[in-house]
Amino acid sequence: MEVRIRVSWDRSLETGDPEIDEQHQELFRRIDQLMAATHDRRARAEVGRLLTFLGDYVVSHFEAEERIMVEAGYPAAPAHRAEHQHFVTEYGRLFQDYQADGPGSVFVIKFGNRVTAWLCEHICRTDRRLADYLATQRDHRDAHSGQ
Ligand SMILES: [Fe+2]
Numbered sequence: 044m045e046v047r048i049r050v051s052w053d054r055s056l057e058t059g060d061p062e063i064d065e066q067h068q069e070l071f072r073r074i075d076q077l078m079a080a081t082h083d084r085r086a087r088a089e090v091g092r093l094l095t096f097l098g099d100y101v102v103s104h105f106e107a108e109e110r111i112m113v114e115a116g117y118p119a120a121p122a123h124r125a126e127h128q129h130f131v132t133e134y135g136r137l138f139q140d141y142q143a144d145g146p147g148s149v150f151v152i153k154f155g156n157r158v159t160a161w162l163c164e165h166i167c168r169t170d171r172r173l174a175d176y177l178a179t180q181r182d183h184r185d186a187h188s189g190q
Pocket of ligand 1: 108123127165169170
């Protein structure tokens with residue numbers, strides 16, 4: 044059975060922070076590219092490379108968010124960072140599954156479900172809370188600078 048899981052970012056995942064939202068959109072583009080490659084027999088050789096490509100982006104995106112949190116003095120930063128670390132560990136496990144089993148249906152379903160479910164959950168709750176905090180900080184600053 045061929046499985047083509049389509050993954051796309053939509054407005055319900057918007058946090059309201061332009062930098063974070065742009066990176067989330069790129070994350071979903073890369074996941075979809077990976078899912079497309081697992082579906083296309085000729086592109087399967089690309090799957091390992093795309094997994095690495097996506098994993099690298101995830102890490103740099105998390106680093107960007109963590110930098111933003113530190114700069115903003117975000118009080119919930121440690122818990123947020125812990126969620127990121129948990130995901131990186133989980134991603135490493137999925138990568139091992141891929142190395143052991145290849146890009147077959149089992150891997151695709153597992154990967155598609157776990158990665159997108161985690162991201163949607165994390166974006167909708169944890170990242171949105173961060174974006175709300177950043178918006179409040181901005182309003183506060185604007186009020187003090189008389190804007
Ligand atoms: Fe995050």
